[in-house]
Amino acid sequence: MSNIKCIGILTSGGDAPGMNAAIRAVTRSAIYNGIEVKGIMRGYRGLIYDEIETFKSNSVSNIIQQGGTILRTARSEEFRTPEGRKIAYEALVREGIDALVVIGGDGSLTGARILAQEFNYPIVGLPGTIDNDLFGTDSTIGYDTALNTIMQAVDKIRDTASSHERLFFIEVMGRECGFLALNGAIASGAEAAIIPEMSELKDQLADLISNGFRKSKNSSLVLVTEGNITGGAMAMAERVKKEYPQYDVRVSILGHVQRGGSPTANDRILASRMGAAAIDALLDDQRNVMIGIQNDKIVYVPFSKAIKKNKPVQEDLLRTLKILSI
Known part of the structure; x- marks a missing residue:
C-alpha cells in the first residue's frame, strides 16, 4: 500500500x-x-x-x-x-x-x-x-456531452437548411481529431464529415462534390473539424463559392457552446x-x-x-x- x-x-x-x-x-x-x-x-x-x-x-x-x-x-x-x-x-x-x-x-x-x-x-x-x-x-x-450538444444543434440547423434548400457547413471542435465531426454526422443524419485524419489521403470536398449530395433530399449538411488541417467551415464554403457556384452555401460555427452544459x-x-x-x-x-x-x-x-x-x-x-x- x-x-x-x-x-x-x-x-x-x-x-x-x-x-x-x-x-x-x-x-x-x-x-x-x-x-x-x-x-x-x-x-x-x-x-x-x-x-x-x-x-x-x-x-x-x-x-x-x-x-x-x-x-x-x-x-x-x-x-x-x-x-x-x-x-x-x-x-x-x-x-x-x-x-x-x-x-x-x-x-x-x-x-x-x-x-x-x-x-x-x-x-x-x-x-x-x-x-x-x-x-x-x-x-x-x-466527449459524450459535446457530441450530444452537436447533435442537438445540427438537428435545429437541418430545419432551416431544408426550408431554404441550402448546403450547410457546420464547424465543430477537434483540431487534429475528427471524432466529434464523424460521430456527430452519424448521430444527426448529416451527409458527410470532413475530418483531419482523411485530409492527407484525398481532397474531401472534391470527393464529396463528385459523389453528389443527397439528390433525394432538398438540403445537405456537412460537419467539418476546425483547424488548419481541414481549413474549417469557412475555407470549405469559400472553395464551394469559387469552384461550385451552383450551390447555395451557408456556414455555422458551433464554437464554445460545445464545451458547456450539464x-x-x-x-x-x-x-x-x-x-x-x-x-x-x-x-x-x-x-x-x-x-x-x-x-x-x-x-x-x-x-x-x-x-x-x-x-x-x-x-x-x-x-x-x-x-x-x-
Whole structure:
C-alpha cells in the first residue's frame, strides 16, 4: 500500500463537461481512504502562484450536474519552463502534497509527464477533453456531452437548411481529431464529415462534390473539424463559392457552446469511475499513468502512450456514414 497521506487535484487546459464529477469522485474517494485533499485553482498556474485550498467532502457537494470546473482552469506559460516547474514542485512539497491528480487533455498530461519525470513525483491523469483524442481510452470525459450538444444543434440547423434548400457547413471542435465531426454526422443524419485524419489521403470536398449530395433530399449538411488541417467551415464554403457556384452555401460555427452544459449521464458515470480509479491507482503505487476505459473496464495507460500515439478513427464509422448518406 502507498504511504500517500495528501493528494492535490487540478484541472488544466480546455474545460469539459464532467470535470466536476471527476473532482467530486477524486475528493470523496480520497477522503474515504483517509487521504487529505487539496484543490489547486487554475491548473498549473495555481501551483506557481500558491492558489491551493483544503477540500472536504462538502466542498464538492452539488457539483456533479454542473458543467465547467469549480477548480477553474488557465494556461500557464511559466509552467512550460524548468524554472516554473521547479516553483510548482516546491509548492507541492511545501503544502505536504504527496501525489497529484491532473484532469485535462493532451497538453495537460504532457505537462504532468514532464513534472513527474523531472522530480520523480507520483502523478495520475484523468482524460478530460471533449475531443476524445487521447490514446488508450475508448472515451474521454466530456466527449459524450459535446457530441450530444452537436447533435442537438445540427438537428435545429437541418430545419432551416431544408426550408431554404441550402448546403450547410457546420464547424465543430477537434483540431487534429475528427471524432466529434464523424460521430456527430452519424448521430444527426448529416451527409458527410470532413475530418483531419482523411485530409492527407484525398481532397474531401472534391470527393464529396463528385459523389453528389443527397439528390433525394432538398438540403445537405456537412460537419467539418476546425483547424488548419481541414481549413474549417469557412475555407470549405469559400472553395464551394469559387469552384461550385451552383450551390447555395451557408456556414455555422458551433464554437464554445460545445464545451458547456450539464454533463450527460454517461459522462457523469465515466468521470465518477475514473475519479475513484485514480485513488485506487495511487494506493496501488501506480504513477505516471492515465486512467482510461476499454471495453467498459478501467485500465492504466502510461503517459508516454496516452499522449504520444495517434488515436485512429474507426474505418467502419466512415463506411457507415457513407452508406447512410445516400
